[in-house]
Amino acid sequence: MKTTNYVKATWLTLILVLTFVAGWEAYWRHNHYVLAYNDDESLWANTRKQIYQSSPARPVVIGSSRIKYDLDLETWQRITGEKPIQLSIVGTSPRPLLTDLGNDPAFKGTLIIDVTEPLFFTPSGAFPEKEADKRVKAYPNWSLSQQASFQINRVLEANFLFLDDFYLALNPLLSRLPIPQRPGTWGGPVFPYEFSVNGFDRQNKMADAMVADTAIQNKVKQVWMDVGAHSPKDVIAGPPLVDILNQTRKSIDQIRARGGQVVFVRTPSDGPMYAIEKQLFPRAQYWDRLLAYTQTPGIYFSDYPALTRFTCPEWSHLTPKDAILFTQDLLPIIEQKTGWSLRKNASAPKLSSSTL
Amino acid sequence: MVFNSYTFIVFFAIVLVLHNLPFAWKTKKINLLLASYLFYALWNPPFILLLWLSTVVDYYMAKLIAIEQRPRNRKLLLTVSLVLNLGMLSYFKYGGFLLENFTALLSAMGIVYQAARPDIILPVGISFYTFVTLSYTLDVYRRKFAPEPSFLNFALFVTYFPHLVAGPIVRPEDLIPQFKTPRRATSEQLSWGLFLLSLGLFMKVTIADGLLADPADLIFGLPFPVQSLDAWMGVLAFSGQIFCDFAGYSTCAIGVSLCLGFELPDNFRYPYAAIGFSDFWRRWHITLSTWLRDYLYIPLGGNRHGAFKTYVNLMITMLLGGLWHGASWTFVVWGGLHGLFLCLERFWRNRASRRRAMRTDAIPVESVVSRAAVIPPIRLSNPLAQFGLAMLTLFLVNITWVFFRAPTFGGATLLLLSMFGVIPNGAPMLTNLAILTVSSVTIGIILCHWLMRNSSLLALSKRLPWWGLSLGWSSLLILVILTQKSSGSFIYFQF
Incomplete structure (x- = not known):
């Protein structure tokens, strides 16, 4: 070996890599990209660890993406003094998480279950359960080494934009190449960067550019149409639906038997998406039946004027500003519906909403 | 960790x-x-x-x-x-x-x-x-x-x-x-060790996890038949994934150890350019194959007790080698197939060498008969013929990977039937991007293995100018940084 060759090569490599990293970071900052945390297994596991401190003021939230956008955790904390434990996972059914919480003998807390019908009412083992299943199975094996890596990663992600693996990793970048679609296949939804910014508390927010620009909103609407076109056309009914209801009831009963409390929430959707959801999953056959079967209170947004006044810019999620208002209005409804005491100070007057 | x-x-x-x-x-x-x-x-x-x-x-x-x-x-x-x-x-x-x-x-x-x-x-x-x-x-x-x-x-x-x-x-x-x-690493050992660590990470993070894991997981996880192209792409994706995952780990291990001044033995030597299965096992997981040879095959009698016993010993060794990889009958079948191919190769080589010996005795080389043959004999020293044999070996290795990766025999059978077009009208599953990615990586791996099969990375690095090595090294690291996402665990951890 020629000593100088290898040592020189090492130093040049170091310089080149550091130059690339600096340039790559500068490029995304220059393009007004927003800093986000990766909503990965480790962030989820870190949040999952907190469920044993749950209370009505600090509920565990499970569901799909809507509750991640619509429930503003800061607003909830401002009112109740505690931040909810957000366990929802985008694009998934919350049922594997509910089963997990039901089977966890140490969980005796308060649970909010977000229901997005096309995701909640899917057969066991179907695609919308896969990611949730994966995280539930991985959690008990979250090793000390992974936890240490998570703490280091947390510091790095707080400072470097380019570490966003949902949008800026190699695979998402490759998926944006203009390669024609193979007939009969679909690579999955490709959202614009501005659609989602994930916080360390696992709340999703639309970037300002998305709120301001209807062209970006339209791109997301197009994604939803693609998702609809590639989703199974058969809606679950009959015995498989009864199975789902039985499983849900069993998990809720397990939680209640330990002193826990549960409420269902149906967050807003809009436009053609809401129309299709109503058509495919008629409320009486799905939502009402779910509440009756599980003997659990539920809040359906359209029952309350306070929750119906919002517009989802891309039919499915609220803007950050509306999420604040929605949360403010949702809290007194939860109190009224469940009897839970959510106020920071028990002697404070009951929460109320001007439009309730 | x-x-x-x-x-x-x-x-x-x-x-x-x-x-x-x-x-x-x-x-x-x-x-x-x-x-x-x-x-x-x-x-x-x-x-x-x-x-x-x-x-x-x-x-x-x-x-x-x-x-x-x-x-x-x-x-x-x-x-x-x-x-x-x-x-x-x-x-x-x-x-x-x-x-x-x-x-x-x-x-x-x-x-x-x-x-x-x-x-x-x-x-x-x-x-x-x-x-x-x-x-x-x-x-x-x-x-x-x-x-x-x-x-x-x-x-x-x-x-x-x-x-x-x-x-x-x-x-x-x-x-x-x-x-x-x-012991303490010299500055050149430290540099080379860091290079090997970078290369191993590139193989694991970028190739195995970043580019190949998703198509392989998708195809092997389906409960229904797919188009022949998709089935082959899924198997090729796994073929590349398992190599880059495992060889990536070994390369990291060797590199890390070298940084501390200790040399570990090589574990892989461009196995996808192997000509025949005995050559494959001289190049794939070398430390396991030599372990099995020294502590199982040879103590069983090796090739010292006649042809039949040799074949039996080979089969026992490979069946147990398969079982070492995992507690499932699919691994046993994987090992059995390798054993079978090793036996066939041994049989074919023995017969060929006997025939050659007889021909050399009876007919002079380049005789009238030989020159008058309609199809000229394939010379195995011909690089094209060697490449063909290497591809045949790789083809058969890929068939065995189906049993290694499929969770059940049903799944393996379904995939094999799809691969050979026995089940018509299978579903198209992989996107053009996935097909392009798997094809490019597979071709890249085969070319790299073929060109390097009689050489080593160290020898290659000595031929490169220092800045050339640095450019290649930087590219590997930049791709690792870009890929970001990694499954964390290596496939061989479960074995």
Whole structure:
């Protein structure tokens, strides 16, 4: 070996890599990209660890993406003094998480279950359960080494934009190449960067550019149409639906038997998406039946004027500003519906909403 | 702890600094040993007890075996070591499998028996460190290696973190002598070690996890038939994934070790350019194949007792080699197929060499008959013919990977039928991007293996200008940084 060759090569490599990293970071900052945390297994596991401190003021939230956008955790904390434990996972059914919480003998807390019908009412083992299943199975094996890596990663992600693996990793970048679609296949939804910014508390927010620009909103609407076109056309009914209801009831009963409390929430959707959801999953056959079967209170947004006044810019999620208002209005409804005491100070007057 | 984690980067930086501080050699070895225990304990701390048990028992058993002169007592001591090591391996790795098969057997006999499902967690790396300690005891028993007087050296040999959980499977002579004298990496060893670590990470993070894992997982996870193209792409994706995952780990391990001044044996030598299955096993997981050869095939009799016994020994070795990879009949079939191909190749080579010998005796080379043949004989020295044979080998290796990766025989059969177009109208599943990615990576791997099959990376690096090496190295690291996402765990950890 020629000593100088290898040592020189090492130093040049170091310089080149550091130059690339600096340039790559500068490029995304220059393009007004927003800093986000990766909503990965480790962030989820870190949040999952907190469920044993749950209370009505600090509920565990499970569901799909809507509750991640619509429930503003800061607003909830401002009112109740505690931040909810957000366990929802985008694009998934919350049922594997509910089963997990039901089977966890140490969980005796308060649970909010977000229901997005096309995701909640899917057969066991179907695609919308896969990611949730994966995280539930991985959690008990979250090793000390992974936890240490998570703490280091947390510091790095707080400072470097380019570490966003949902949008800026190699695979998402490759998926944006203009390669024609193979007939009969679909690579999955490709959202614009501005659609989602994930916080360390696992709340999703639309970037300002998305709120301001209807062209970006339209791109997301197009994604939803693609998702609809590639989703199974058969809606679950009959015995498989009864199975789902039985499983849900069993998990809720397990939680209640330990002193826990549960409420269902149906967050807003809009436009053609809401129309299709109503058509495919008629409320009486799905939502009402779910509440009756599980003997659990539920809040359906359209029952309350306070929750119906919002517009989802891309039919499915609220803007950050509306999420604040929605949360403010949702809290007194939860109190009224469940009897839970959510106020920071028990002697404070009951929460109320001007439009309730 | 895995190499592709931030924890490892911090851990390794601390170990490297400690190893280069002016401590006594014994202190440095103690540091390495403690670091190795920490490396292992950060997965699942209680399992470190198994590692200690194996280390202590084998250290003392080997000493007793060396002192003992009576053959029967020596055998008894060896048996104690074998029973302990293989017993632990059997319980943790094969406990569930054995119970499942026992229940199935009873059920086949009409006896209803429902055993409680055992909840056994497989300790990471148990298959690897069991083979490491076994090789030590067996070598001492055969008087090939004197028992190591220093417990510290022996414990470090077993536990040394670069090889601990997924190899290379080291032999006593590979590592113990290196612990006897003070070692520190030279600046060029450190540079080369860091390069190998970068290359290994690139193979694991970018190629295996980033580009190939998704198509492979998708195709192997489907319960319905797919188009032939999709089936082949899924298998090729897994073929590349398993190579880059495992060879990536070995390359990282060798690189990390070199940074500390210790050399580990090579584990892969461009296996997808192998010509024939015996060549494949000289290039794939070399430390396992040589282990099986030395401690199983040869003790069984090897090729010393006639053709039939040789074939039987080959089959036994490969079937057990398959079972070593996992407690499932699909792994046994995978090993069986490799054994079968090895036997066929041996049969074909023996017959060809007999014929050649007869022809050489009877007809002069370049005789009238030979020149008048309609189809000219394929000369195996011809590079094109060699490449063809290498591709035939790779084709058959890919068939065997179906059994290795498929979760069930049903899944394997479905995929094989799809691959050969037996089931018409299968669904198209992979996007053009996925097909393009898998094809490009596969072609890249084959070209790289073919061009490098008689060379080495070190030799290649010496031919490159230093800035050329640096450009290539930077590209690898930039791609690793860009890929970001990694599954964390290596496939071979489960074996």
